[in-house]
Amino acid sequence: GAGVSQSPSNKVTEKGKDVELRCDPISGHTALYWYRQSLGQGLEFLIYFQGNSAPDKSGLPSDRFSAERTGGSVSTLTIQRTQQEDSAVYLCASRTAGALYTGELFFGEGSRLTVL
Amino acid sequence: AQTVTQSQPEMSVQEAETVTLSCTYDTSESDYYLFWYKQPPSRQMILVIRQEAYKQQNATENRFSVNFQKAAKSFSLKISDSQLGDAAMYFCAYRSGYGGSQGNLIFGKGTKLSVKP
Numbered sequence: 001g002a003g004v005s006q007s008p009s010n011k012v013t014e015k016g017k018d019v020e021l022r023c024d025p026i027s028g029h030t031a032l033y034w035y036r037q038s039l040g041q042g043l044e045f046l047i048y049f050q051g052n053s054a055p056d057k058s059g060l061p062s063d064r065f066s067a068e069r070t071g072g073s074v075s076t077l078t079i080q081r082t083q084q085e086d087s088a089v090y091l092c093a094s095r096t097a098g099a100l101y102t103g104e105l106f107f108g109e110g111s112r113l114t115v116l
Numbered sequence: 117a118q119t120v121t122q123s124q125p126e127m128s129v130q131e132a133e134t135v136t137l138s139c140t141y142d143t144s145e146s147d148y149y150l151f152w153y154k155q156p157p158s159r160q161m162i163l164v165i166r167q168e169a170y171k172q173q174n175a176t177e178n179r180f181s182v183n184f185q186k187a188a189k190s191f192s193l194k195i196s197d198s199q200l201g202d203a204a205m206y207f208c209a210y211r212s213g214y215g216g217s218q219g220n221l222i223f224g225k226g227t228k229l230s231v232k233p
Binding site: 003031033035040041042043045048056089091093095099104105107108109110112 | 120122125158159160161162163166207219220221222223224225226
């Protein structure tokens with residue numbers, strides 16, 4: 001597709017279960033970001049991928065969170081042993097390498113996670 | 117560390133009127149970029165306008181313009197001739213001009229804008 005695609009759009013899970021959220025960036029975009037948007041909060045940076053470089057994981061809130069990016073394209077964010085405080089919208093964004101300084105990120109529509 | 121503050125959780129404007137959304141930021145850097153992003157109910161964030169800190173001239177994009185006050189670290193968004201489709205969450209964001217930040221954006225908590233017909 002032409003835009004950043006995220007799935008699932010909505011996910012309801014029980015506390016303690018693992019979840020996987022998927023992001024398919026715009027073709028040709030080498031940089032990919034995951035953000036978390038909690039109710040009433042801004043966007044919280046989670047992790048950043050750039051090409052084949054080691055990801056910047058500095059925003060991951062705990063070791064229950066992990067992410068990978070296969071083949072420099074699709075990314076999966078995994079949350080293990082989910083907790084109620086993990087409930088949020090998880091947004092993925094991508095950009096071209098050349099947009100490092102112009103800053104325009106292209107966002108997906110997010111995955112809303114609800115942990116019961 | 118840089119921070120972005122949006123002091124107005126909610127704003128309302130009459131259709132066709134003008135509204136200004138406030139944003140302040142804190143940084144010790146001299147090179148940076150500022151952005152306003154719009155998030156409609158679809159949740160997809162869309163870039164509205166961008167300002168480079170080294171430019172004194174305020175950015176303008178059609179009905180959207182900014183008032184960039186570098187010394188005051190203020191970056192407000194003015195929406196003229198408001199339309200129903202402008203109703204959304206608006207986020208102010210900061211990006212360091214130094215490559216070490218990897219292009220990551222630091223966001224404020226957002227302002228929810230309602231447009232009354």
